[in-house]
Amino acid sequence: xxxxxxxxxxxxxxxxxxxxxxxxxxxxxxxxxxxxxxxxxxxxxxxxxxxxxxxxxxxxxxxxxxxxxxxxxxxxxxxxxxxxxxxxxxxxxxxxxxxxxxxxxxxxxxxxxxxxxxxxxxxxx
Numbered sequence: 001x002x003x004x005x006x007x008x009x010x011x012x013x014x015x016x017x018x019x020x021x022x023x024x025x026x027x028x029x030x031x032x033x034x035x036x037x038x039x040x041x042x043x044x045x046x047x048x049x050x051x052x053x054x055x056x057x058x059x060x061x062x063x064x065x066x067x068x069x070x071x072x073x074x075x076x077x078x079x080x081x082x083x084x085x086x087x088x089x090x091x092x093x094x095x096x097x098x099x100x101x102x103x104x105x106x107x108x109x110x111x112x113x114x115x116x117x118x119x120x121x122x123x124x125x
Contacts, residue, residue, distance in 0.1 A: 002026045002114050004034075006096040009119035012086055016123075020081040022096030022116060032098040033108055034072060034079040038121075040092035048094070050107045051079060059107035064090070088125035093118040 008020040022034060035050035049060045049070040058070050064083075072079040079096060097112035 002030065002032055002098050004096050004098060004114055004116035006094065006116035006119045009094060009121045011122045011124070014087055014123055014125070016086050017082070017084045018086060018121060019083065020094055020096075020119060020121075022079040022081075024077050024079070024096075024098060031101055031104060032114075033101040033106060035097050035099070035109070035112060036070065036079075036081045036094055037097055037112075038090075038092040038094045039118075040089070043092075045095070047109045049081060050109060052103075052105045052107050053101050054104040057105045057107050059109065083121075086121075086123045088123045091121060091123050093120050095119075 002024050003026045004024050006022045031053040036048040037045050039045040051058050051070045051072045055072045067085045069082040095118045096116040098114040099112045
């Protein structure tokens with residue numbers, strides 16, 4: 001199995017940028033698509049972005065497309081979420097997640113079995 005450690009959250013102002021990191025370890029020889037989800041206070045967890053095993057393909061939620069960029073460096077076993085032009089509605093706990101994926105270019109939004117502990121992002125209004 002794979003273990004995920006997400007980090008990089010913080011308190012920022014609206015319009016600022018922030019980069020989250022997700023370091024994965026364990027069975028890294030097994031191919032995993034890696035995604036970011038978030039959960040705002042009193043709301044359900046929602047999909048944010050995913051990057052394929054190969055790193056070539058990505059998919060984003062409509063609410064953040066154009067502002068966030070997901071990327072991965074397989075040689076460092078790390079996935080990043082670059083967040084620009086942050087808004088108060090981006091506030092929440094961000095979780096990275098891994099899904100076993102034999103198709104190296106697939107970008108799933110469901111089926112994630114492994115989760116990080118979460119990192120909090122706060123953008124006051």
